[in-house]
Amino acid sequence: MSIFIERSTKVLIQGITGKEGSYWTKHMKEMGTQIVAGVTPGKAGQQVESIPVFNTVRQAVNTYDVDASMLFVPPRFTKDAVLEALDSGVKKIVTVADGIPLHDAIQIRQEAKKAGAYVVGGNTSGVISPGKAMMGFFPYWIKRVYKPGRIGIMTRSGSLTNEVTAMVVKTGYGVSTLIGVGGDPVPGTRFAEMLPFYQADEETDAVVIIGELGGTMEEEVAEAIQNGTFTKPLVAFLGGRTAPKGKRMGHAGAIVSGGKGSVEDKIKALESAGALVAKKPSLVGQLLNRCIKEERFDDKRC
Amino acid sequence: MKLFEYQAKEVFKEAGIPIPEGHLINELSQLDDAVRQVGLPCVLKSQVLQGGRGKAGLIQLVETLDEAKDKAEEIFNSAYHVKQILVERAVNIEKELYLSVTVDPVDSKALIIACEEGGIDIEALAVTSPEKIIKEPIDINLGIQGFNSRNIAYNLGLDTPYAKQVIPIVQKLYTVFRKYDAELVEINPLFITQEGHVVAGDGKLIIDDNASYRQTTYEKTSAYYDNEVEYEAALEGIPYIQFDGDISLMCAGAGLTTTVYDLIHYAGGTVANYLEFGGPNYRKAEKAMSLCLKNESKVILIVTFGTIARADVMAEGVVNAIAKLKPDRPIVACIRGTNEEKAVELLQEAGLECLFDTEEAVQRAVEIAQGGMVS
The missing domain is CATH 3.40.50.720 (NAD(P)-binding Rossmann-like Domain)
Structure with missing residues (x-):
């Protein structure tokens, strides 16, 4: 399900x-x-x-x-x-x-x-469970992206999702449910609020989050891992690592403001919680390999 | 849209928030009159949108008319492109406070923030001494209540006469926040004067661009942009940021464009401009390319992975733009998404190689920018 x-x-x-x-x-x-x-x-x-x-x-x-x-x-x-x-x-x-x-x-x-x-x-582009149903407008016919599988994906971006998901699929995985929370500063639903559903979903082995500079949604994910709400492997890719401070990079929500939202802070929070952060989209698949295998062999978090 | 200080203060005045008497001047010849009206000593405040004006010498306290003339001339001739100066009566400061209203995206409420230390960098203080910051969340579906303002004013540790002046200012600032669809409205510092009045020393008002259809008081003219190309892009609704490096980005999707920006830096390259021609702009390849060509960039890098922004339509646009604009620099294209097979065909017919891997495309662009082979 x-x-x-x-x-x-x-x-x-x-x-x-x-x-x-x-x-x-x-x-x-x-x-x-x-x-x-x-x-x-x-x-x-x-x-x-x-x-x-x-x-x-x-x-x-x-x-x-x-x-x-x-x-x-x-x-x-x-x-x-x-x-x-x-x-x-x-x-x-x-x-x-x-x-x-x-x-x-x-x-x-x-x-x-x-x-x-x-x-x-x-x-956002919406929500899709490839091969099952969709609410939104994903190009589900592009098979090298929207392949059914066991990786849950949450994202703040549309085109970047195609880019990253293609890499996940290229490594041999597929997607259970992909939720685009959207690129606005106040999305209706935040990453961390969807994590319990991925945690409970027996069709999801691991989750990939596609985040970016701005806001605190990635830090909230780190907190959910830290406090044990979410225990499956998690890999993140974050855009805007080299973005200058104070510039709004495309999405209204993609800006470092109020002293919050830098990608360095997000990486620090996620990594110290035990998540893996990919520097490039092409590395997401490799990191999934690493943590899913580790999970399997020594029951250790990635 | 961030307003100039004098505009934020117009809004404050209209809302009944006390401001110092001030006059705006556009040139030196208007200075005499302005100084006569506000009196001496007065403060010359450059009307630019950047922060840190004090440190940059863009705010000057002057005691005499001669001094005012010297300083105003300096400001107008400075490298900061100051076009207007707000001449304001100097205030005898007893104490400075901080007051703002912004948004809490997690709690989905408005958030009033106050501090008994004003004129400070509130972001820095939030890190070093978070206990000094007073926060009052407001459910905007219910609106601000009297107790919200009292919570702020009486927690600032003010004597009652001052607290009683701060309470209506909090109410009015919240009203401004709502009325103007503000992302942020801030008074930093909020002065308590030696004469016992509470007055807004500075004013910052950022209006949500998504609400521009219902916020028509202030029109976003070229004065609000750092340069002409950014303004021209904005008129077309094309997201554009100037960076002055080597590689012009002509990409689709905010997240992907930002990622390409990162990948270029990882590969040792520099970005001339950030530009998105995806979403509603995916038929604007020609305009997008003409904006890129206004830069001194060495190569244009096109990366897309679109859904509604169909790859074939974007490729066709790029091919037509090349035919028309005859770009004087190489183009690296990586156009994918809906109908991508057709896109590859179109680009090949036009003699362009269509790459399929973002990182490879970035590498290619960086090599060209650094004087490598143009293939």
């Missing part, structure tokens, strides 16, 4: 009739994702890929069982759409919007926590 999303997860698509929404609905369905309904205000009665469209989330959940909602909604309407899903009791939400205002992101995360729900994103 994979985490967050699996074959049996019943997915609602908010913003299903839009260009991105309808295009990726087709792909998610083709890959095997169970999409039960869609929502676009004012478009009730239409169908997208034979999926019925409703005006509101409440109408959709009153008609169909919904486990999760996938949002293809522009950033300025994302807060509204997330709160609408939470209001209808949806507990798993993925939003791919790039450009959600910071204050909206804080409100989204705060309300999700109050509701006991998980909002993944924004500014």
Whole structure:
């Protein structure tokens, strides 16, 4: 059984009739994702890929069982759409919007926590369990990247994920579940909050995190290892080791500020907790080899 | 978007936060009037966006008009490209405090931070003496309550008359934080004057760029950028950072571009510019390349691994850009992702070798930049 999303997860698509929404609905369905309904205000009665469209989330959940909602909604309407899903009791939400205002992101995360729900994103490609199901827009057809297997992956970046995951697959591994938490300063869900699910997942042998400068998410992962919440092997690749201080490197969240967020600090925290940190994407596979073998032969953490 | 100090203080004034009397001047000829209006002694404060203005000599306390003229001339002629000076009445300082509102991404709350030592580097103090820093989280879905401001003001160890002045300032600063979609709003220092008033000595306001559609008071003009190319890129919505090394990056995806930046440094190379033409910009190869060509770089390195930003579309854009711009320097391309087979074909037809390994592409670019063989 994979985490967050699996074959049996019943997915609602908010913003299903839009260009991105309808295009990726087709792909998610083709890959095997169970999409039960869609929502676009004012478009009730239409169908997208034979999926019925409703005006509101409440109408959709009153008609169909919904486990999760996938949002293809522009950033300025994302807060509204997330709160609408939470209001209808949806507990798993993925939003791919790039450009959600910071204050909206804080409100989204705060309300999700109050509701006991998980909002993944924004500014992400979403969540995928290769060969099973996906909420988001991953090029799952590129087999040298999205190969099913037993490595869990969490990432703050899209293109870099393709790069690093290709290296994991090249070494002979595959992916159990890949969660893109996104590149924003306040992601709805943080790395450490997903670790317990990877810990419990019997289909995941080890986890790779793809992080970068900025924030404290990697340090929180180190803490989870340190306090024994997470005990499987963990390998990290972090972008921005040589980035100058005070410059925002692409992602809104990728900046050293408030004295926090340097890659050196993250490496120090992760390594002292017992994780392995790859200097280059090409080394991630080798490090996985090293710690998975060690785990197997002398039951020692990597 | 980081505002200039004088703009942050305009916002403070509008919100009812006390500021010293001040006048903004654009040239030396306006100095006399400004000094007459605010009185002597006064402070000349260069309006630049960088920190550490005091150490750089960009803030000067002056006692006489002649001194003011000398110092203002020095500032305008300095290497810091100062275009405006805020002339402010000098304050008789009794005590300096620190006050700011920012975001706590873990707790997903606003965070008011205060300290009874102002004018300091709060980041450094957070490391050396974290116990001196007072924090008050605010659930922004509930908004600031009276007790939040009282918690701040009475924990600063102030006498009651001062605490009673600080309380509304905390409230108002939080209001500014919310109203302007701020990443950070900061008063450092917040002065207590010898006359017993509490006044904002400095002002910093950083507005979230993602909220620019609903934050229209301040327009982001070229004055907010370090150089013209960065401004031109910003107008196109293309993420761009100037670095002045040898290799122009023309990559897709923030994480991948940042990683390529690292790999170049590991390989002993230097970066001329960071540029992303992925995401919504993946059809802008020509614009991206023309920005790179404005640099003195020795080679352009293209690395992508896109999903929606299709490899074939990006390769076609690159081929067309080369035909049109006729770049005067070599290009190393490593374009992968959706429809990558087609991308390879297109690049080959145009006589470009398409590499498939990021590290190999980086190595190739560094060799070219260092005068190695151009293949």
